[in-house]
Amino acid sequence: MNRFLFGIFPYLCLAVFVVGHVWRYRYDKFGWTTRSSQLYEDRLLRIGSPLFHFGMLGVVGGHILGLLIPQKWTDAIGLSREAYHVLALVGGIPAGVAAVVGLAILVYRRRTTGPVFSATTTNDKVMYLVLGAVILLGIWNTIAGSLLSFGGHYNYRDGVSPWFRSIFEMRPDVDLMAAAPLGFKVHAVLAFLLFAMWPFTRLVHVFSAPIGYLNRPYIVYRSRDKQAAGGSRAPQRGWDKPELSSAPTKGKS
């Protein structure tokens, strides 16, 4: 079981992640968007969205540091393990809290604002579920594993991190994960599941982060005779049926 979950499953997910993105980009450039719902609701979004997104940027940054940089390196520059730990918590906790609070606001908003809720597809719901689970488990691991030391202290930089790197070295060290606490195991598996879902959800917008804006000229000129590239949408036809709640209820809505 461990062998599959931590030795094979990650590869499957990563393969789907890469191939899926290539496929989606080639066949669905039109659907590649943030699908913003700001037009429907503004007040909660103005608070929740920046909290969540900036929090997530911090969390992702923290993961890159924690997972990719071997402990040996930080040791080598004379950063003691305790100091690293404090540093990680000082940076990680606020980011994590911001992301969770932001997510809570956004989920609340999605559920309670009628138009936003009706614009939420099943695809979105499943994705939010997995994303929410991954984030909450991550927070739990931090609190339980490092802060309060439930069931003994676990140093993920001795376990999860080398395993994660071993995946990319093409010789996954399954035993490292087998020894990890359950919280970390589930977090890792769900995170890979999220990677597999990524190309098929609205999460693709992450890869549109418009960094190029910083150094392109303000006004873009383009010549007309550019042929439509692959992934273009063919002209659509047909009238759309308005989605009305079937039985109009009495009284004001």
Next chain:
Amino acid sequence: MRVMAQMAMVMNLDKCIGCHTCSVTCKQAWTNRTGMEYVWFNNVETRPGLGYPRRYEDQEEWQGGWVRKPNGRLTLRAGGRVKKLLNIFSNPKMPSIDDYYEPWTYDYETLLNAPRQQQFPVARPMSLISGKPMNVTWSANWDDDLGGATQYGPKDVMLKGIEDKVKFEFEQTFMFYLPRICEHCLNPSCAASCPSGAIYKRAEDGIVLVDQEKCRGWRMCISGCPYKKIYFNHKTGKAEKCTFCYPRIEVGIPTVCSETCVGRLRYIGLMLYDADAVLDAASVENEHDLYAAQRGVFLDPEDPQVRRAAEQAGIPGDWIEAARRSPVKRLILDYQVALPLHPEYRTMPMVWYIPPLSPVVDVIKDTGHDAEDQANLFAAIDTLRIPVEYLANLFTAGDVAPVNGVLKKLAAMRSFMRDINLGRDPNEEIAEAVGMTAESMYEMFRLLAIAKYADRYVIPTAHVEQAHALEELATDCPVSEYGGGQSAAFGEGSGTGGLTPVAVENLRVLKEAQTADSLDDLPVENPLRGRLNLLNWDGKGMPDGIFPGDKTGTPK
């Protein structure tokens, strides 16, 4: 000098009757889809009034367009690139659906399914946003024809500085219509605000378009455009805007709004301009100089040097010829009667307006004086601070002098033409009083009053004939099937559709039919020859049997 060509429009506001035909035909052609219910690429506002979306002209609030920094450089009013990116997760200045209106339909099903009952069944309004029943409290044109002006009128942003003077009592107020489309600016702040670089200005004809495949839904253009002429499709999550009907323009026929305009008040033609001069012109210090500065960017196609430079810049010969005949150029440069809308936004808009003389004429008429007498008109223009100042707030950043000048030309034309119509000798002095010759005044009259289709629209065809593939987009028959019959796995409109559009006729065929004298004169290969399509019948041709016969049974 870098010569570029720009497709531009002028509207003669005196002739707008506020019928909204332009808005409706545009909507039928382009925005008759879910997610776009509230979108009006063309809208007609009653002024004084709030406009659409409400109070869009209040840039203190919406932060659209450009501002000049103390060091003389332009920057987006909403902040530079870094600030834009930091705000990317939620746009602080995005109008909400309430600033437009909540679109609705009616629950017609109740009418059809109602059982026998005492009371007549009612189709209640249902929101197209939430799908629930709603109360209609606002729409795109709630204050049409000064409806509710006592309540809404004072909130008009353009009353700044003259608030206490504009009266909204029925007898004392004035009113005119302002049809608006995207300005296809020379210095578009929408494009500058787009983080993805999805909004571009076409190098050939200056039409500003959103690349639907590059748009990622960051919404910065919506707040960046000071005219609020970019709309967010709330189903597909992409920005959409007026396309200047480019598939039609490419085959040489005017935009839908122009074609269908009841007042025939729209003019379309090319302007040549110096692209290198745009930024400097948009950055002049005094807002009052912006109108003149923008006029200074335009190049005169009569100048052989300009023509040579245009050729070198790759502008085809027939385009240069079209620029010489352009009605827009005549109104903007030769007669100088057209003014830009809100030059103070510094986007260098390219849909210009001939301000209406009618509010002035109405005042004179009401006082019982001769409203076609030049002296009366001139005196009124000079003394009537309202509406002249109001017009100046719209068209010249508040500078009354150019508005006065234009109104006097229109007034002079009115008196000048009266003499001719009454069979008197034309009075050259009237023309000279406004710096024109009798001949040019007469030509201007012809262009403004009785110009033919071919004179109002001088549109050279596109050279890479790609239009054919594009033209089907809007002209195909939309009644095929609910939902278009395609799946959209990742949200509205995603995925590649595989449908081949079937058009009743294409735009090229339409153009031939539009410009022929009779359908029988069309070339043999034109499918409309000797036939007609009832869906867009324009009165040309009268085939047998189209009207029922007389009593004897013989068809007329």
